[in-house]
Amino acid sequence: MSETETSASTGNGLPFALQHCETLVREGDPDRYFATLFAPPQARPHLFALYAFSLTIARAREAASNPMAGEIRLQWWRDALQGEARGDVRANPVAAALEDAIVRRRLGRQPFVDLIDARVFDLYDDPMPRVNDLEGYCGETASSLFRLASLVLSDGAEPGGAAAAGHAGVAYGITGLLRALPWHARAGQVYLPADILREHGVTREDIVTGRGGPGLLGATRDLRALARRHLAAYEAARATIAPAAQGAFLPVALAEPYLAAMDRPGYDPLNSAIEIPRWRRLWRLWRAARRIR
Numbered sequence: 001m002s003e004t005e006t007s008a009s010t011g012n013g014l015p016f017a018l019q020h021c022e023t024l025v026r027e028g029d030p031d032r033y034f035a036t037l038f039a040p041p042q043a044r045p046h047l048f049a050l051y052a053f054s055l056t057i058a059r060a061r062e063a064a065s066n067p068m069a070g071e072i073r074l075q076w077w078r079d080a081l082q083g084e085a086r087g088d089v090r091a092n093p094v095a096a097a098l099e100d101a102i103v104r105r106r107l108g109r110q111p112f113v114d115l116i117d118a119r120v121f122d123l124y125d126d127p128m129p130r131v132n133d134l135e136g137y138c139g140e141t142a143s144s145l146f147r148l149a150s151l152v153l154s155d156g157a158e159p160g161g162a163a164a165a166g167h168a169g170v171a172y173g174i175t176g177l178l179r180a181l182p183w184h185a186r187a188g189q190v191y192l193p194a195d196i197l198r199e200h201g202v203t204r205e206d207i208v209t210g211r212g213g214p215g216l217l218g219a220t221r222d223l224r225a226l227a228r229r230h231l232a233a234y235e236a237a238r239a240t241i242a243p244a245a246q247g248a249f250l251p252v253a254l255a256e257p258y259l260a261a262m263d264r265p266g267y268d269p270l271n272s273a274i275e276i277p278r279w280r281r282l283w284r285l286w287r288a289a290r291r292i293r
Contacts, residue, residue, distance in 0.1 A: 014100055017093035018045045021052035024094070028055045034282055035250035038289040039153065046105055046152045049097035053077075053112070054145055056094050057119045061187075070123040074116050081109045081116075106156045107148065115144050122189070127204065131193045131226065134177075135170050142176070143169025149248035150241070159248075161241030164234050168252045171230035174223055175255045178262060179274045181220070185210065196222050212270045220269045224259050231255060246292040253288035254281055 025048050026033045036047045057077060064070035080089045090096040102109065118140035128134050143166045150159035177184070177191045184191060185207045197203065199222075200215035207216065234252060241249065254276070261267075261274045 014096060017090075017096040017100075018048065020093035021045070021048040021097045024048075024052045024055060028059075030278075031251050031254050031281065034278075035247075035285050038250060038285060039247050043153055043155075045097070046101035047149055049094070049101040050145070050148055050152060052094045053098045054115070054141075057116055058122065058141075060119060061122050064123070067123040071120065074119060074123075077116050078113055081112050101152065105152050107151055111144055111148055115141065118144075125188050125190075128191050128193045130195045134174065134191065134193045137191075138170040138173030138177075139166055141169070142173035143167075145169065146172075146248055146252075150245035153248050154242055154245045157242065157244070159242045159245035161237065161245065161249075164237035164241050164249070167230040167234035167237060168249055171227045171234060171255050172252055174227040174230070175258050178220055178223060178227075178269070179258060181207075181269050182271055182273070185270055192219055192223065207270070210270055212268065216269050217267075220262065224262055227255065227259060243292065247289065250285050250288050253284045257281075257284060 022033075022045070025036070029051055032051045033048075036044050036051070039047055057074060060070040060073045061067075064073055077095075078084075080092070080095050090099065098112075101107065102112075118137065121137060128137065146165040146168050147159075147162070150161060150165065153159070181192075188208050190204050190207050192202075192207070194204075196219050197215075200218040202213070202215040202219055205211070206213060231252070234249075238246075238249070257276050257280065258274055261276060262269075262272075266272075
């Protein structure tokens with residue numbers, strides 16, 4: 001069954017598609033949802049479309065029964081972006097909203113295809129060999145999303161901040177992967193680089209079987225330090241981001257509080273749910289938004 005058939009809209013036209021994306025982001029990526037509320041009203045629907053697309057392709061593994069089925073889902077999106085999909089692509093509300101964002105904001109299509117290609121890794125249980133591979137994966141996913149959001153907010157102008165987007169995405173991506181470690185481990189996925197795991201005497205089996213141990217605490221500590229180095233590099237490069245595009249980076253303000261929650265005694269990488277209260281998230285985002293006004 002095609003992506004269009006499985007996701008066909010029961011509403012009418014673009015307004016339904018835009019509302020569908022907003023709801024999808026609110027439920028599936030609340031941090032980006034709250035951050036988007038600080039964006040100019042005219043840009044919010046296109047940001048929601050971008051984030052809904054990202055969520056949809058990130059969930060290809062859980063939506064598919066096997067890797068090949070996941071590959072087929074991702075291929076549908078490639079075809080949709082390149083005008084080669086069969087059937088009415090706009091019957092898919094996320095595809096309809098994304099097409100509107102691409103046209104209205106004059107976005108290139110190749111970055112979206114590249115984002116899809118990066119998500120093929122998620123479909124399989126292949127190891128993340130080295131730290132450089134993890135940084136590259138986060139760059140191709142989270143950093144690309146920051147860059148695309150910057151383009152939406154700059155409305156066709158050059159948003160600057162390419163290096164800032166790179167560092168922001170790696171910091172934000174690593175933080176998110178550490179938070180999701182309990183769920184990924186149960187699904188047989190290990191995003192922690194094999195070179196760091198070896199340094200701490202941790203094996204893939206220790207993670208996916210839930211054994212964990214002190215070595216895993218050390219490995220995750222090293223990854224938090226790596227995320228913080230990228231956060232510092234992002235802050236150093238933040239001035240290169242055009243003022244209109246800086247709102248795209250608001251979610252980065254939440255990375256340090258999540259990392260700090262993992263520093264606390266009793267943190268268990270395979271069992272601790274890392275959350276911060278909603279009021280605190282909103283306060284951090286509000287403070288970050290005030291810095292760019």
